[in-house]
Amino acid sequence: MNKWPNKIQEIIDEFSDALDQMERYEMLFEYAEEIDELDKSEWTNKTRVVGCQSEAHVLIEFGENGFHLRGSSDSQIIQGLMAITAIALEGLTPEEVTGFSPNFVSEMKVLETLTPNRANGFLNMFMRIQDDAREMLG
Numbered sequence: 001m002n003k004w005p006n007k008i009q010e011i012i013d014e015f016s017d018a019l020d021q022m023e024r025y026e027m028l029f030e031y032a033e034e035i036d037e038l039d040k041s042e043w044t045n046k047t048r049v050v051g052c053q054s055e056a057h058v059l060i061e062f063g064e065n066g067f068h069l070r071g072s073s074d075s076q077i078i079q080g081l082m083a084i085t086a087i088a089l090e091g092l093t094p095e096e097v098t099g100f101s102p103n104f105v106s107e108m109k110v111l112e113t114l115t116p117n118r119a120n121g122f123l124n125m126f127m128r129i130q131d132d133a134r135e136m137l138g
Helices: 006-016 021-032 076-089 092-101 116-137
Strands: 056-063 066-073
Touching: 006 076, 006 116, 021 056, 021 076, 056 076, 056 116, 066 092, 066 116, 076 116, 092 116
Parallel strands: none
Antiparallel strands: 056 066
C-alpha cells in the first residue's frame, strides 16, 4: 500500500524514475505550466512567501470542492514545486492540509538537487500554506 494519495504517489514515481537531475528539472518546468497562476496584480505582501530566494506568491482558497492553491513565482523550479504541492493538496480539508507532510518532495528526489536556499524556500512555502490552512480552522 502506498504511503501517499495516488495523485501524489504517481508524481513521486515519475520523478523517482527520472534518469538524472536535469530530467527532474525539466519535469518541474513542465509542472510549472500547469498551476493555476496568480495574476501579477495579486502579487501582494499578503500572498508573498517570506524566506523564499525567488519572488513567490501563493493564495489559498477553500470552497465546496475543498482546498485549492493558486500560485506564481519568477522561478520555474519553485513554480513547479508549487504546482505539485497544489496537486497534492487539491480537494483536501484544512485539517488534512495541516497534517500533510512536505516529505513527498524528498521522495521525488528533488530536494537533493536544489540549493539549500531553494530547498528552504520550498519548506517556507509549504509552512505558509499550512499556516493559512490553520487560520481557516479558526
